[in-house]
Amino acid sequence: MTGAAALDVAAELLGDRATTDVAIGPFTTYRVGGPAALFLTVESEDDLELLAEVVAVTGVATLPVGRGSNLLVADAGFVGVAFTLGEAFASIQVSDTTIRAAGAASLPVVARRAAMAGLTGFEWAVGVPGSVGGAVRMNAGGHGSDMAASVTRVRIVDLVTGEDGAVPAANLAFAYRRSAVTASQVVVWADLGLAEGDRARAEAEMAEIVRWRRSNQPGGQNAGSVFANPSGDSAGRLIEQSGCKGLRHGSAHVSMKHANFIQVDEGGSADDVATLMAEVTRRVEQATGTTLVPETHMVGFISAVTVADRPVGGGEG
Numbered sequence: 464m465t466g467a468a469a470l471d472v473a474a475e476l477l478g479d480r481a482t483t484d485v486a487i488g489p490f491t492t493y494r495v496g497g498p499a500a501l502f503l504t505v506e507s508e509d510d511l512e513l514l515a516e517v518v519a520v521t522g523v524a525t526l527p528v529g530r531g532s533n534l535l536v537a538d539a540g541f542v543g544v545a546f547t548l549g550e551a552f553a554s555i556q557v558s559d560t561t562i563r564a565a566g567a568a569s570l571p572v573v574a575r576r577a578a579m580a581g582l583t584g585f586e587w588a589v590g591v592p593g594s595v596g597g598a599v600r601m602n603a604g605g606h607g608s609d610m611a612a613s614v615t616r617v618r619i620v621d622l623v624t625g626e627d628g629a630v631p632a633a634n635l636a637f638a639y640r641r642s643a644v645t646a647s648q649v650v651v652w653a654d655l656g657l658a659e660g661d662r663a664r665a666e667a668e669m670a671e672i673v674r675w676r677r678s679n680q681p682g683g684q685n686a687g688s689v690f691a692n693p694s695g696d697s698a699g700r701l702i703e704q705s706g707c708k709g710l711r712h713g714s715a716h717v718s719m720k721h722a723n724f725i726q727v728d729e730g731g732s733a734d735d736v737a738t739l740m741a742e743v744t745r746r747v748e749q750a751t752g753t754t755l756v757p758e759t760h761m762v763g764f765i766s767a768v769t770v771a772d773r774p775v776g777g778g779e780g
Contacts, residue, residue: 464521464522466542469521469522469523470500470501470521470523470542470543472517472520472521472523473501473517473521473523473544474501476513476516476517476520476521477501477503477513477514477517477544480503480510480513481501481502481503481544482501482502482503483500483501483502484498484499484500485498485499485501485502485545486498487499487502487526487528487531487534487536487540487541487545488536488733490528490530490531490547491528491531491532491534491535491536491686492530492531492532492592492684492685492686492687493531493534493535493684493685493686493727493733493736494684494727494729495535495538495684495714495727495731495732495733495736496535496536496537496538496540496733497536497537497538497539497540497541497733497763498540498541499526499536499540499541499543499544499545500540500541500542500543500544501523501543501544501545502544502545502546503544503545503546503547504546504547504548504549505546505547505548505549505552505649506549506550506551507549507551511620511649511651514544514546514622515620515621515622515625517544518544518622518623518647519622519623519625523543523544524541524542524543524544525543525544525545525546525622525646525647526541526543526544526545526546526646526762527545527546527547527596527597527600527646527649528545528546528547529547529548529566529567529593529594529596529597530569530592530593530594530597531686532591532592532593532594532597532686532687533593533597533601533603533686533687533758533759533760534686534759534760534762535686535733535736535737535759535760535761535762536733536762536763537733537734537737537761537762537763537764538732538733538734539763540763541762541763542763547567548565548566548567548594548596548649549567550567552565552566552567552568552651552652553565553567553568553569554568554652555568555572555573555576557576557577557580557582560582560656560657560658560659561615561654561655561656561657562576562577562580562582562585562654562655562657563652563653563654563655564595564652564653564655565595565651565652566594566595566596566599566649566650566651566652566653567594567595567596568594568595569592569593569594569595570588570589570591570592570593570594570595570598570603571588571589571590571591571592573585573588573595573655574586574587574588574589574669575589575666575669577655577657577665578660578662578665578666578669579662580662581659581660581661581662581665582657582658582659582660582665583657583658583659583660583661583664583665584608584612584613584655584656584657584658584660585613585655585657586606586665586668586669586672587604587605587606587607587608587609587672588603588605589669589672589673590605590606590672590673590675590676591603591604591605591687592687595650595652595653596649596650596651596653598610599614599617599635599642599644599650599653600642600644600648600650601640601641601642601758601760602637602638602639602640602641602642603640604640606672609637609639610637610653611632611635611637611642613655613656613657614632614635614637614653614654614655614656615631615632615654615655615656616629616630616631616632616653616654617629617630617632617635617644617650617651617652617653617654618630618650618651618652618653619644619648619649619650619651620648620649620651621647621648621649622647622648622649623647639691640691640758679720679721680720680721680724681718681720681721681724681726683726684726684727684728684729684731685718685724685725685726685727686725686759687724687758688723688724688758689723689724689725689740689743689757689758689759690702690723690740690743690744690755690756690757690758691755691756691757691758693753693755693756696753697723698722698723698755699721699722699723700722701747701750701751701753701755702717702722702723702743702747702755703722704750704751705743705746705747705749705750705751706746706750707722707742707743707746707747708722710739710742710743710746711739712735712738712739712742713731713732713735713738714727714728714730714731714732714735715727715728715731715732715735715736715738715739716739717739717743725739725740734764737761737764740757740759743755
C-alpha cells in the first residue's frame with residue numbers, strides 16, 4: 464500500500480480518534496517542527512489495539528511523541544501517524560522496592576514518588592523532562608546513572624507484529640543512550656528495581672541535581688544534550704574547543720551557557736536546528752578528529768549531516 468493510500472485507509476480506520484495535520488512542535492521541548500499527517504492520543508488499551516490493527520493493515524509509519532524532550536521533526540512534517548500516550552498510561556505503582564511506571568509517566572514525577580516511598584537509585588531522573596517510555600527506548604541517564612541501572616522488565620506492544628508481552632531487561636540490549644526498542648514498539652510500562660533508602664537524603668540529592676541543572680544548563684526552547692558524549696570525553700567541551708559556542712544559523716544557536724545545547728527562537732525552524740547540528744559536527748570533526756553522534760531523535764530530514772546552502776555564522780571563534 465502506497466504512502467498516500469495507507470494514510471487514507473488509516474484515517475478511515477481511526478475515524479474521529481485521530482486528527483489530521485496536527486503541529487508536532489507544541490508537543491516537543493524545542494516547540495518547532497512541521498505537522499503530522501495524523502495524530503492520535505492513545506487513551507486506552509482499546510486505542511492501542513486499534514492502532515496496532517491499523518498499522519498491520521496499512522503499514523503506515525508511526526511516530527511515538529511522548530513528552531518530546533528528545534525529538535526534532537523537520538519543518539516538512541511527518542507523513543504517518545504520530546501518537547502519544549494519554550493519562551491512562553501515566554500511573555505509578557509502588558510494591559516493596561519495585562516501581563511499575565507506565566510509559567507516559569514523567570521521569571521527575573517517578574523520581575519524587577520513589578523518594579517519598581523511601582527508595583533510592585532513581586534520584587538522577589528528577590532532572591530529565593521525559594517520559595518513562597522514551598527514557599527506556601534511549602536509555603536516558605544523567606548524574607552517573609541511567610535507565611539500564613534500574614529497569615528489570617518492560618511491557619512492549621509491537622505495532623508492526625502485534626506482539627504484546629513482558630520483556631526482561633537483559634533482552635533490551637541497553638547501551639549508552641540506546642536500546643533495542645524501536646519506534647514501532649510501545650513501552651506500556653517499566654518495572655524499576657530500586658533499593659531501600661532514606662527519604663530526606665534522596666530529596667536532598669534531588670534538590671541538588673535540580674540546582675545544578677539550573678546553574679549549568681539553559682532553559683528555553685531546547686531538547687537537552689544534542690550530542691552523545693564520546694567515550695572518555697565531553698561533547699560540550701569538544702564543541703566549545705572547536706569555536707562553536709554561540710554559533711547561530713537562522714533561528715537556532717549553540718547555547719552560551721552549555722555548548723551541547725542548541726536553543727531555538729520562538730517561532731523558529733526545526734530545519735535551522737538540523738543545519739546547525741550538521742555544521743557543529745563538521746567543525747568538531749575538522750578541529751578534533753572526533754565525529755559527534757546526535758542524541759536527538761530526528762524525523763523527516765533528508766540527511767542529518769547535510770548543511771544547507773545558506774551560511775552558518777556568528778558566535779565565538
